[in-house]
Amino acid sequence: GAVVSQHPSWVICKSGTSVKIECRSLDFQATTMFWYRQFPKKSLMLMATSNEGSKATYEQGVEKDKFLINHASLTLSTLTVTSAHPEDSSFYICSASGASGNTIYFGEGSWLTVV
Amino acid sequence: LAKTTQPISMDSYEGQEVNITCSHNNIATNDYITWYQQFPSQGPRFIIQGYKTKVTNEVASLFIPADRKSSTLSLPRVSLSDTAVYYCLVGERSTGRRALTFGSGTRLQVQP
Numbered sequence: 493g494a495v496v497s498q499h500p501s502w503v504i505c506k507s508g509t510s511v512k513i514e515c516r517s518l519d520f521q522a523t524t525m526f527w528y529r530q531f532p533k534k535s536l537m538l539m540a541t542s543n544e545g546s547k548a549t550y551e552q553g554v555e556k557d558k559f560l561i562n563h564a565s566l567t568l569s570t571l572t573v574t575s576a577h578p579e580d581s582s583f584y585i586c587s588a589s590g591a592s593g594n595t596i597y598f599g600e601g602s603w604l605t606v607v
Numbered sequence: 608l609a610k611t612t613q614p615i616s617m618d619s620y621e622g623q624e625v626n627i628t629c630s631h632n633n634i635a636t637n638d639y640i641t642w643y644q645q646f647p648s649q650g651p652r653f654i655i656q657g658y659k660t661k662v663t664n665e666v667a668s669l670f671i672p673a674d675r676k677s678s679t680l681s682l683p684r685v686s687l688s689d690t691a692v693y694y695c696l697v698g699e700r701s702t703g704r705r706a707l708t709f710g711s712g713t714r715l716q717v718q719p
Contacts, residue, residue, distance in 0.1 A: 528709075535694070
């Protein structure tokens with residue numbers, strides 16, 4: 493079946509630095525990818541929709557200048573958390589859907605800890 | 608997108624059948640019902656998807672009544688490894704460009 497992979501699985505960074513999380517579709521082309529954020533024991537919250545070759549669409553309340561999304565190819569989307577702060581510490585999950593859109597598959601998630 | 612309502616939590620014992628019901632009163636004609644499973648610190652995993660009546664695969668069954676205003680995920684003979692959060696989502700199947708909106712999910716705890 494379709495596989496979506498995220499890297500890194502976990503990352504620790506210092507406040508004020510930027511960190512990049514990659515989301516790859518391994519055996520299909522993903523025209524659209526989605527980025528979610530999840531706090532402990534809470535549900536997934538959609539942050540943005542990433543479309544290949546165009547600007548991402550951000551959900552209300554999500555700062556586009558802080559959470560930079562790039563979807564430069566049909567198999568890769570990246571989320572860059574700029575000038576990270578401790579409150580950005582969270583579990584970030586991406587998902588992808590191929591052209592048929594029948595099922596959306598999720599990555600393994602990436603834990604970000606900002607110290 | 609149709610809103611879903613699920614029980615916050617459920618408890619069961621190993622070997623029992625578990626049925627988790629989800630309400631989606633304003634489901635649209637083009638909407639499918641999809642269930643995901645999530646373990647701690649992992650991304651959600653697709654379990655099953657259906658439109659109406661009954662769907663069965665190797666891990667679960669999905670029962671959908673004729674009015675489609677609810678659905679029931681059935682897990683036969685659960686084991687400890689089935690302890691997870693289960694999400695019911697409703698949305699158009701063919702629209703891959705639309706994100707899935709997650710509700711609170713049902714936290715299933717399986718006891719030995």
